[in-house]
Amino acid sequence: MQKDIKKLKIGGVEFNSRLFTGTGKFSSTEMMEQSILASGSELVTVALKRVDVRNHEQDDLLDKLRHPHIKLLPNTSGVRNAKEAIFAAQLAREALDTNLIKLEIHPDPKYLMPDPIETLQATEALAKLGFVVMPYIHADPVLCKRLEDAGTAAVMPLGSPIGSNKGLKTIDFLEIIIEQSNVPVIVDAGIGAPSDAAKAMEMGADAVLVNTAIAVSPDPIAMGEAFKMAVIAGRMAHEAKLAPQYSSAKASSPLTSFLYD
Amino acid sequence: MTEFKALFDTYSWEEVKQSIYAKTAANVERALASGKRSLEDFKALISPAAEPYLEQMAQMSHAISQKRFGKVIQLYVPLYLSNECNNICTYCGFSFDNKVRRKTLSEKEILQEVAAIKKMGYDHVLLVTGEANHTVHVDYFKKALDLVMPHFSNVSMEVQPLDQDEYEALIPKGLHAVLVYQETYHREDYKIHHPKGKKSNFDYRLGTPDRLGRAGIHKMGLGVLIGLEDWRTDSFFTALHLSYLEKQYWKSKYSISFPRLRPFSGGLEPKVNMDDRELVQLICAYRIFNEEVELSLSTRESEVFRNNVLKLGITSMSAGSKTNPGGYAVEPQALEQFEIDDERSPAQIAQMIKAQGYEPVWKDWDVALSQ
Numbered sequence: 125m126q127k128d129i130k131k132l133k134i135g136g137v138e139f140n141s142r143l144f145t146g147t148g149k150f151s152s153t154e155m156m157e158q159s160i161l162a163s164g165s166e167l168v169t170v171a172l173k174r175v176d177v178r179n180h181e182q183d184d185l186l187d188k189l190r191h192p193h194i195k196l197l198p199n200t201s202g203v204r205n206a207k208e209a210i211f212a213a214q215l216a217r218e219a220l221d222t223n224l225i226k227l228e229i230h231p232d233p234k235y236l237m238p239d240p241i242e243t244l245q246a247t248e249a250l251a252k253l254g255f256v257v258m259p260y261i262h263a264d265p266v267l268c269k270r271l272e273d274a275g276t277a278a279v280m281p282l283g284s285p286i287g288s289n290k291g292l293k294t295i296d297f298l299e300i301i302i303e304q305s306n307v308p309v310i311v312d313a314g315i316g317a318p319s320d321a322a323k324a325m326e327m328g329a330d331a332v333l334v335n336t337a338i339a340v341s342p343d344p345i346a347m348g349e350a351f352k353m354a355v356i357a358g359r360m361a362h363e364a365k366l367a368p369q370y371s372s373a374k375a376s377s378p379l380t381s382f383l384y385d
Numbered sequence: 386m387t388e389f390k391a392l393f394d395t396y397s398w399e400e401v402k403q404s405i406y407a408k409t410a411a412n413v414e415r416a417l418a419s420g421k422r423s424l425e426d427f428k429a430l431i432s433p434a435a436e437p438y439l440e441q442m443a444q445m446s447h448a449i450s451q452k453r454f455g456k457v458i459q460l461y462v463p464l465y466l467s468n469e470c471n472n473i474c475t476y477c478g479f480s481f482d483n484k485v486r487r488k489t490l491s492e493k494e495i496l497q498e499v500a501a502i503k504k505m506g507y508d509h510v511l512l513v514t515g516e517a518n519h520t521v522h523v524d525y526f527k528k529a530l531d532l533v534m535p536h537f538s539n540v541s542m543e544v545q546p547l548d549q550d551e552y553e554a555l556i557p558k559g560l561h562a563v564l565v566y567q568e569t570y571h572r573e574d575y576k577i578h579h580p581k582g583k584k585s586n587f588d589y590r591l592g593t594p595d596r597l598g599r600a601g602i603h604k605m606g607l608g609v610l611i612g613l614e615d616w617r618t619d620s621f622f623t624a625l626h627l628s629y630l631e632k633q634y635w636k637s638k639y640s641i642s643f644p645r646l647r648p649f650s651g652g653l654e655p656k657v658n659m660d661d662r663e664l665v666q667l668i669c670a671y672r673i674f675n676e677e678v679e680l681s682l683s684t685r686e687s688e689v690f691r692n693n694v695l696k697l698g699i700t701s702m703s704a705g706s707k708t709n710p711g712g713y714a715v716e717p718q719a720l721e722q723f724e725i726d727d728e729r730s731p732a733q734i735a736q737m738i739k740a741q742g743y744e745p746v747w748k749d750w751d752v753a754l755s756q
Contacts, residue, residue, distance in 0.1 A: 149455020151742045173538075173751045202754040204636060215753045233604075233638035234631060234677045287453055340451050 129359045132330055134308055135224065135256030135277040137195065141166045142325065143355040144197070144310065146335025147174070147185060150344065157188035159338055163348035169197040169226050169333065172212055177219035186220075197258070199226035205239070206246035213250055225250060226280070227259040236286045240267050244274060251275030260312055263294035265301050272307055279305065280333065282313035283324065287336045289316025292323060302328045318347075318354030325358025326366060388595050389629050390588060396625070398571055401428075402618040408432035417441065422674045427624050430670035431617045439666055446669035446698040449676050457744045459679075459701035460731065461509040461541070462502055465710045466490050466529060470515025472582030474568075476610060476646055476653045478708075479515040481582060489520055492532060494715045499536050501713035505705055505731045508748040509539040511564070513708075516545035516584060523551045530558040539750035541604070545583065546593040552600035559752055564606030565593045566642065569613045570622035578613060594626065598634030603755070605630070605637055606681070611664075612646030612655030620667055624674060640679035640701070641671055647685050647724055661690055665697060672698035684725040691727050695741055704734035 132139045145165040150156035160168055168189055176183045189196060198216035203209045206229065213225045227250065229243050230236040243259050244267065250257045256277040261267055263281040271279055281301055284290035291314060292298060302309050308330035315321050321332045334351055341347035408429040416426035417438065429435060435442065467489035470479040478485075490498065502510060512529060514521045526544065533540055541562035542555075552563070569575050572587055579585040597605050607626055609619040620643075627639055643664060646655040659667075664686075671680055682691060682699045684706045691702065706725055707713050729737070735745040 149451075149457060150744060151456035152739065152744050173749055173754055174746070176748060177751070177753075200754075202750065208754060212751075212753050215751075231636045234635070289452065336452065336455070339455055 129356060130363060132308060134258070137224070137256075139166045139331070140164075141352070141355070142331040142359055143321070143351055144169065144312075144331055144333040145338065145348070146333065147171070147189070148335055149339035153184050153188045155344055156185070156339070159344040159348040160189070160194070161191070161348075162345045162352070163334075163338065164352045165348075166193050167195050167197050167224075169199045169335075170220075171199055171201045172216050173202045177215060180219050195224065196220055196222055197224050197226050198222065199228050199260075201228045201230075201236075203229055204231040204242075205229065206242040206249065209242070209246040210249050210253075213246075213255060214253075217255070223254060224256045225258065227257055230260075238262060238282075240264065243267075244270055247271050247276050248274040251277075258310070263297035263301060265297060265304060268301050268305060268309075272305070276307060278308040278310055278330075280310045280312035283311050283320065284314030284316075286313040288314050289337055290314050291316050291320040295323075295327075298324070298329070299327060318350045321351055322354040322358035322361075325355055326361045328362050331355075386599075387633055388592055389626060390591055392625070392629055393570070393591065393622070396622070398618060401621055402615055404428060405432050405617045405621060408434045410434050410437070413438055417445065417673070424621070424624060424628060427670060427674040428621055430673060431620055431667060435666060435670070436662070439662065439669070442669040442673060443665065443697050446672040447696050449672055450696075450698045450700070453676050454700050455744075456742060457746045458695060458699065458738050459509065459746045459749055460507065460704060460735070461511055461539075461701060462505065462507045462703055462731070463511045463513050463543070463706050463708065464495075464498055464502060464533070465513045465708060465712060466495065466525075467514040467517065467521045468710050469517035469520055470582075471518070472516050472584040473580050474584065475578045475580075476613065488710045488716070489514075489517070489525075490710050490715065492528065494711060495529060495532050497714045498711065499533060503536055505713075506735075506747055507731065508537055509541070509750070510537045511541045511543055511703075513542075514544045516582065518545070518583065521545075523547065523554060526555055527558060530555060530560060534559040534752065538748050538752060541606075543606075546590055547596070549596040549600050552597055552602060556600060556602060559755070560602070561750060561755075562604035562606060562638075562640070563597050563602055564608075564640075564642070565590065565597070566606070566608040566610060566644070567591060567623070567626070568610045570609065570619055570626075571614045574614050594630050595633070598630060598637055602637055604640060604679075606640040606642060608642040608644065610644055610646060611659050612657055615657055616659050616663070616667070620670075624671070627675065627678065638679070640681050642681045642683065643667055644683060644685055647726070664690075665694060668694060668698050684727045687726045688729060692737055692741070695738065695743065702734065702738075704729065704731040 141164045144167045146169050200209045200212040229239045247257045258278045260280045268279045284293035310331040311324040311329045312333040316337050338347045405428045412429035413435045416429040468479045469487045473481050543564040575587045679700045681701045738745045
């Protein structure tokens with residue numbers, strides 16, 4: 125029997141699955157639904173711009189996400205500054221009846237790089253308004269601590285440029301963030317293969333968010349399941365503690381033997 | 386104040402053209418193998434030397450596009466507000482010297498057209514006019530935006546170039562994107578094709594994207610009218626313009642179109658013909674050169690062509706388009722700007738997109754995001 129992994133808690137909500145997913149880039153909403161179900165994901169991010177929040181009862185994409193185990197994580201993709209983000213978050217809360225917000229402020233539409241200054245300001249304001257703020261940021265350890273002070277519920281540092289599938293290019297900084305963080309660390313963006321997700325989890329990330337690698341795979345359903353297993357494996361390994369690595373064999377001429385002569 | 390003109394003036398059309406035609410297979414292979422492609426690589430990809438590499442380019446373009454944009458195609462439709470025009474453009478059905486009845490939609494007529502377009506399922510609309518500054522001016526556009534905005538998530542414009550302060554007045558009304566095609570970057574030929582009207586000012590048109598960038602527009606569209614001049618050279622200048630703008634106005638998004646000259650009543654024969662293979666080469670070259678730029682394909686192109694290039698790098702398409710003011714509801718029979726080729730309905734196009742394993746996207750913006 126599989127050992128249960130520890131549940132993850134963010135803003136008072138408990139998650140069994142530590143794999144968060146997205147809704148973009150799928151070939152159809154049916155394919156999206158099946159892939160997300162196969163992934164076991166319980167938190168699914170939805171771009172506010174893609175759904176009809178004013179008539180959300182009739183929105184096809186939202187309709188496919190109506191499953192009792194799935195919570196929606198609206199995101200602010202498309203906004204360019206804190207002011208626009210705060211407005212969008214309030215609209216999302218009103219329409220989708222959730223306090224969770226994935227804060228994405230990328231004024232650069234080419235590489236979708238998050239703006240640290242606007243993100244910090246918006247996090248502070250939204251936390252005061254009672255939101256459970258989950259900001260998408262660079263793998264910047266100092267920014268993570270500043271966000272904690274501002275009341276963030278989690279941090280979502282990028283592994284590599286969003287949509288690039290390049291894996292954990294920021295690994296050295298992610299290690300520092302994980303070591304120092306008092307809030308859950310969710311590696312977001314750039315995770316291209318289940319092995320990247322497993323690696324992030326082994327390192328002690330609390331969760332990962334994967335979209336492109338699943339949606340753009342020729343078989344998104346199978347890939348959703350592959351990520352599910354990788355995240356569980358990585359988390360179990362983290363909880364079980366990895367055996368230490370040795371870069372060379374044990375020295376045959378001890379340096380301290382003189383103490384015992 | 387930085388202007389593209391300063392960079393543009395350092396290039397000579399003839400030198401660029403010669404260097405494109407001098408590219409070799411080795412240049413093409415180098416371009417295909419490199420990670421980030423330079424403008425020299427782009428020249429190789431659009432050169433005749435790249436023709437034998439078309440399948441490889443198509444595979445690459447397909448893969449890059451899916452990674453970046455996913456298996457989705459954005460749908461939009463043009464709404465022609467007016468065919469009044471004071472410009473003479475040798476290739477256009479709205480040209481001042483073309484003896485046709487002129488029409489500018491009234492407020493009531495705009496709403497009739499909006500209702501017809503909404504019935505087709507659209508949420509992204511492109512407002513189009515000729516250039517008649519006495520009647521179709523910024524105040525008209527302001528009114529039009531006020532009328533149209535409540536019905537759509539995303540509104541773009543393809544109208545005469547405006548001043549920066551005029552764009553600044555329209556953007557807060559919800560204007561998302563502006564398309565301004567240079568038509569051709571060949572200065573002398575430009576003059577021949579635009580002998581009269583405000584449009585004959587090459588430099589004012591060339592500076593339009595700079596004015597848009599300074600005004601803080603979300604997205605701008607570039608392109609040339611293919612058929613006026615050597616398409617390879619014109620496309621190089623488009624890519625040069627794009628690269629300049631991306632660095633200068635990094636908060637704006639960019640899209641490229643590649644309209645081929647279409648027949649209209651009494652119109653111009655293309656000076657340069659571009660065949661389907663060459664257009665595919667150009668589409669793939671743009672995608673391989675710039676992974677993030679949006680590529681748009683209109684109903685100027687045929688059914689068969691559109692079905693097949695959908696997977697090669699295109700990110701947005703129009704469908705069921707009418708190119709005359711009032712064409713959807715008010716006056717379906719009036720004069721068109723150009724003949725469309727693909728006459729399938731939006732529902733048929735959406736079906737075709739789905740059949741190819743792609744999701745037709747009707748909504749990908751929200752007015753709330755720019756408040």
